[in-house]
Amino acid sequence: MSKSKFKNPVVKWIDHRLPVFSFMDHELNHYPTPKNLNYFWNFGSLAGFALVTMIVTGIVLSMNYTAHVDYAFDSVERIMRDVNHGWLIRYIHMNGASFFFIVVYIHIFRGLYYGSYKAPRELLWILGVLILLLMMATAFMGYVLPWGQMSFWGATVITNLFSAIPLVGESIVTWLWGGFSVDNSTLNRFFSLHFVLPFVIVGVVILHLIALHRFGSNNPIGIDVKGTQDTVPFSPYYTIKDLFGLSVFLSFFAAAVFFFPNFMGHPDNYIEANPMVTPAHIVPEWYFLPFYAILRAIPDKLGGVLFMFGAIAVLFVLPWLDRSSVRSSQFRPIYKIFFWILLFDCILLGYLGAMPAEGIYVILSRIATAYYFFHFLILFPLLPYIEKTKPLPISISEPILGGAATASAFATREKK
Amino acid sequence: MPKNSKSKNNNEGKRDFLIISTYAMAGIGAAAVAWPLIDQMNPAADTLALASTEVDLSSLEEGQAITVTWRGKPVFVRHRTPEEIKLAKEVSLDDMRHPETDEERVPNEKFIVLVGVCTHLGCVPLGQKSGDVKGQYGGWFCPCHGSHYDHSGRIRKGPAPTNLEVPSYKFLSDNVIKIG
Numbered sequence: 317m318s319k320s321k322f323k324n325p326v327v328k329w330i331d332h333r334l335p336v337f338s339f340m341d342h343e344l345n346h347y348p349t350p351k352n353l354n355y356f357w358n359f360g361s362l363a364g365f366a367l368v369t370m371i372v373t374g375i376v377l378s379m380n381y382t383a384h385v386d387y388a389f390d391s392v393e394r395i396m397r398d399v400n401h402g403w404l405i406r407y408i409h410m411n412g413a414s415f416f417f418i419v420v421y422i423h424i425f426r427g428l429y430y431g432s433y434k435a436p437r438e439l440l441w442i443l444g445v446l447i448l449l450l451m452m453a454t455a456f457m458g459y460v461l462p463w464g465q466m467s468f469w470g471a472t473v474i475t476n477l478f479s480a481i482p483l484v485g486e487s488i489v490t491w492l493w494g495g496f497s498v499d500n501s502t503l504n505r506f507f508s509l510h511f512v513l514p515f516v517i518v519g520v521v522i523l524h525l526i527a528l529h530r531f532g533s534n535n536p537i538g539i540d541v542k543g544t545q546d547t548v549p550f551s552p553y554y555t556i557k558d559l560f561g562l563s564v565f566l567s568f569f570a571a572a573v574f575f576f577p578n579f580m581g582h583p584d585n586y587i588e589a590n591p592m593v594t595p596a597h598i599v600p601e602w603y604f605l606p607f608y609a610i611l612r613a614i615p616d617k618l619g620g621v622l623f624m625f626g627a628i629a630v631l632f633v634l635p636w637l638d639r640s641s642v643r644s645s646q647f648r649p650i651y652k653i654f655f656w657i658l659l660f661d662c663i664l665l666g667y668l669g670a671m672p673a674e675g676i677y678v679i680l681s682r683i684a685t686a687y688y689f690f691h692f693l694i695l696f697p698l699l700p701y702i703e704k705t706k707p708l709p710i711s712i713s714e715p716i717l718g719g720a721a722t723a724s725a726f727a728t729r730e731k732k
Numbered sequence: 733m734p735k736n737s738k739s740k741n742n743n744e745g746k747r748d749f750l751i752i753s754t755y756a757m758a759g760i761g762a763a764a765v766a767w768p769l770i771d772q773m774n775p776a777a778d779t780l781a782l783a784s785t786e787v788d789l790s791s792l793e794e795g796q797a798i799t800v801t802w803r804g805k806p807v808f809v810r811h812r813t814p815e816e817i818k819l820a821k822e823v824s825l826d827d828m829r830h831p832e833t834d835e836e837r838v839p840n841e842k843f844i845v846l847v848g849v850c851t852h853l854g855c856v857p858l859g860q861k862s863g864d865v866k867g868q869y870g871g872w873f874c875p876c877h878g879s880h881y882d883h884s885g886r887i888r889k890g891p892a893p894t895n896l897e898v899p900s901y902k903f904l905s906d907n908v909i910k911i912g
């Protein structure tokens with residue numbers, strides 16, 4: 317490798333001293349990627365796109381936003397009415413948060429279906445769950461900034477969750493608020509954290525990618541890459557596929573921003589915050605609803621909080637809860653059924669989180685919560701003992717190319 | 733690495749001591765530096781200074797209620813009717829989640845003073861205005877997750893763990909109270 321792979325003399329000069337171009341060439345161009353990835357593998361790059369979109373629109377929003385209880389609501393209204401293109405930038409940021417969660421939730425369920433969290437990708441998965449937590453914190457604090465009724469009461473209810481902690485709960489809540497209720501100090505610190513956390517997310521995303529590139533992507537049949545016959549270079553194959561996926565995503569995103577910008581929002585947030593009056597029915601943003609349903613399903617305050625955080629905690633330990641060594645659901649006939657039940661269960665929880673906590677909704681929330689924890693804590697560890705998995709193909713090439721590739725895969729294996 | 737085993741042992745012991753004490757000092761130093769950064773988030777002096785409010789009750793008719801602000805939170809003051817007082821006093825405490833007598837909670841039985849914040853997750857319960865839903869026990873009702881409070885602000889049904897908080901207050905005269 318004495319000859320540089322770059323022709324451009326400037327690139328060559330820089331790369332010799334600071335090998336960023338070699339790095340990009342290696343990780344984004346030649347990077348060998350399983351050749352059988354389906355469209356569910358587009359959502360990682362989409363999440364990255366969403367993150368960058370949020371940061372860019374967020375920085376320009378903050379140039380016009382005022383983090384003070386007396387001005388915050390009006391400054392957002394000013395962004396909507398008077399600031400040049402302000403309405404567009406805010407609608408992109410507002411809907412961008414929702415689309416970011418849609419993309420990330422699909423990305424996570426992709427991982428659950430194809431067993432992408434299993435060895436050797438445990439840390440990759442854990443970093444992903446950490447990103448989810450950081451996103452939730454960021455989105456929660458961002459929603460407080462426009463200082464509408466839902467902002468205020470959402471912040472009140474969620475910060476009060478910490479008061480359930482025995483002994484120190486009340487002091488923690490006072491500390492979070494910087495006062496005796498959600499007020500100006502709270503708004504200021506939320507703005508500060510909302511500004512900085514996305515950059516922390518960028519840091520964790522980089523770690524997530526380093527972990528990804530250690531063993532490469534998992535794939536729909538979940539078996540390891542056996543050699544170059546199973547892969548294609550990332551560029552142009554997946555760069556172009558990711559760009560195609562991005563254009564489809566952008567069509568949906570643009571439709572929401574231009575035609576239904578408030579569809580996923582709540583009208584009460586266009587009423588300025590009033591600490592004396594709670595809206596009749598407070599609901600969090602849709603992406604928190606399943607967790608909110610779990611919180612309300614438990615009749616005990618501390619218990620509700622523990623189960624709600626537990627719902628995320630189980631994701632962190634999932635690589636060790638699932639005892640099956642077969643990754644992809646394609647070869648796990650029973651797990652595959654339960655996967656769809658889990659997906660349905662989460663959607664049901666989301667629906668229940670939006671309904672008033674009474675009557676049949678409470679009963680259904682309890683059943684759905686019980687199923688969620690059953691799935692993670694009992695089904696994952698025990699199912700492998702009963703389930704008979706289907707035989708795995710010998711290589712990624714085999715099910716695609718048939719006999720010839722199988723023979724060549726054998727040959728490569730023999731050589732090793 | 734010295735070959736002599738005795739001096740090696742001596743040196744290692746000394747080295748361990750130095751390493752441990754260095755870590756310990758660095759740890760204490762880091763904690764001392766972290767504390768101001770953490771404590772700045774607690775209520776500031778001016779926030780603490782705003783901590784009392786006076787309320788004139790002379791215009792509050794029987795059966796009426798007013799909501800005042802104290803430390804950024806609503807405080808409910810209600811002029812109870814004799815009927816309500818009777819109900820609040822006579823009910824049995826046996827099956828209450830947070831048993832407290834009405835006397836403990838309301839020094840002057842006519843005027844009940846409560847922090848208007850649901851002890852579940854902090855919503856403001858309904859029941860101050862005449863048209864409000866007051867819940868099954870006639871006092872206050874929190875619409876957020878359905879907590880019912882009685883005429884003494886005690887939790888009777890729903891997820892809230894404790895009774896509505898009674899702020900510290902005193903009567904400056906027959907009709908004026910000072911909260912905080």
Ligand code: HEM
Nearest residue numbers: 370371374375377378381406410413455458459461462514
């Ligand atoms: C992980 C990335 C991010 C997420 C999920 C996110 C989420 C949100 C959400 C949900 C809102 C409320 C929108 C509304 O209802 O009006 C918001 C508002 C806001 N965000 Fe972000 N945000 C992110 C990144 C950023 C960044 C990096 C900045 C600044 C550098 C920023 C600055 C703002 C500002 C100033 C507002 C208030 C204006 C408004 O409400 O539209 N955001 N954010």
Ligand code: FES
Nearest residue numbers: 850852853874877
């Ligand atoms: S906040 Fe009142 S019932 Fe939950």
